[in-house]
Amino acid sequence: MKSFLYCLVAFLFFGLGNQLLHADDVALRSGDQLTIRLAGVPVEDGAQVSGIYTVDGAGNVNLPYIGKIRASDFKQAEVQSNIENAYKSSGVYTTPIVTVSVQFDRLVDVEGDVRSPQRVRYTPDLTLLGAIAATGGFTDYADESKVSILRGGKRIFVNVKKVRKSTEADPSLQPGDKVSVPRSFW
Numbered sequence: 001m002k003s004f005l006y007c008l009v010a011f012l013f014f015g016l017g018n019q020l021l022h023a024d025d026v027a028l029r030s031g032d033q034l035t036i037r038l039a040g041v042p043v044e045d046g047a048q049v050s051g052i053y054t055v056d057g058a059g060n061v062n063l064p065y066i067g068k069i070r071a072s073d074f075k076q077a078e079v080q081s082n083i084e085n086a087y088k089s090s091g092v093y094t095t096p097i098v099t100v101s102v103q104f105d106r107l108v109d110v111e112g113d114v115r116s117p118q119r120v121r122y123t124p125d126l127t128l129l130g131a132i133a134a135t136g137g138f139t140d141y142a143d144e145s146k147v148s149i150l151r152g153g154k155r156i157f158v159n160v161k162k163v164r165k166s167t168e169a170d171p172s173l174q175p176g177d178k179v180s181v182p183r184s185f186w
Helices: 002-025 043-049 077-090 130-134 160-164
Strands: 032-041 049-053 059-063 067-070 097-102 107-112 120-122 149-153 154-158 178-181
Touching: 032 043, 032 059, 032 077, 049 059, 059 077, 067 077, 077 097, 107 130, 120 130, 130 149, 130 160, 130 178
Parallel strands: 107 178
Antiparallel strands: 032 049, 032 097, 059 067, 107 120, 149 154, 149 178
């Protein structure tokens, strides 16, 4: 029994570590809140620039001395590099060190005829079936053939019955997606 528990703990630990390694692989989006830290510059400047910034509707963050920097559709490491390069190329700082981190959990909303409608924490490997399973599955009255995913103003319809039979792929979800499960009319 002890060896089983040790194996279970090791599996959960290494599985969680693997998910954390992939957290930075997700592209940033409008509305994301970022903590941006600036080092390698005079202390007063680092304090003035460092802080929490929100990616605006156009996908940019507005930073002191350099203005707007594109953040949407880039990964955290790419935004860090872009900010460092902008400070260098503008001549403001010669050796800035920038750190960018996302400030909030990324979630997927699952609503409608599932057992426990809720917000599901996003992971890079989250699929439609995984999100529905995280809510306890479909209710007895769910219409599994007309499940929808709302992403960026566009609605995608998925027939989960076909996904389960492997005639359609299980769609990957993205942060901010809204999954709706309608009620069957019979």
